Amino acid sequence: MEKSIRKYWPVFVLPTMAAFTIGFIWPFIWGLYLSLCKFQTLKKVTFIGLSNYTKVFEDATFVHAFGFTALFTIVSTLTINILAFFLAMLLTRKARGTNVFRTIFFMPNLIGGIVLGYIWQSLLNGLLSKWGMPLLALSAKEGFWGLVILMGWQQIGYMMIIYIAGLQNVSPDLIEAAEIDGATSWQVLKSVKIPMVMPSITICTFLTLTNSFKLFDQNLSLTNGEPAKNTQMLALNIYETYYARSGASWKGIGQAKAVVFFLIVVVISLVQLRFTRSKEVQV
16 A cells, blocks of 8 residues: 555656645745735836835835734733633533534534624624714724624634534543542642643634734625724734735835735744643643
8 A cells, every 4th residue: 555655656746746746835936926016917017125014114004904913812812722622611611502502603614604694793883882982993992892703703613623522532530630639629630621722722822823923705705904093903004005006116015015024923823833732741
């Protein structure tokens, strides 16, 4: 069997590598080159060097979008993971109806982001108007918390499932030994369950961190950056720079923003993965 696999490995590997090269590697390399160019269409490209990157950080909307995105990512990552872990703790207890509740909490993850954005726009604007507060599009504060609520409602159930899988893999013998030694419920959670669930924490933190930082469709449909681009996140800012601003220079700047955005996400993800993996218990 192994000899057959070694003999025919090109049959399995080459199609996948070809698709990966055509669909990812080549567009990525071409995108890096375009970030150094001025262009209106891909047939008329003029190389201008690093000036696009200089203009990226001179753009006040991009700097504001970065700060807004960073704050949103921190708040949503903490909120989603804390609530998801709490729900996982509740739903791993032996009680009736836990499977039903798991399904209910997971269902929002199956709905597309654009659809969710418009649904929650109607719901939140209706509630805010009843309370005499500004609508999402008229207040940056309400827009921020609207995005946090929407992101949490969609992602908590998914992260909860991952935490449930991690908690179910914790050996009952470890918990029993800790309880025999006189450990309280808090001490069992802190010293036994959380260290043993660190692989799940690593995965969930990575997913929520990257999903929050890359958020686009919900931002577009819920607030569209209003008011005055104060709730505009990085992905939406890049989109508007590339497609909504006229002039050959803006497309190159938009492409440069995309490269900077990619590097930021990669660096944050690597730092997070290294930190959380260092806390994992080696069994």
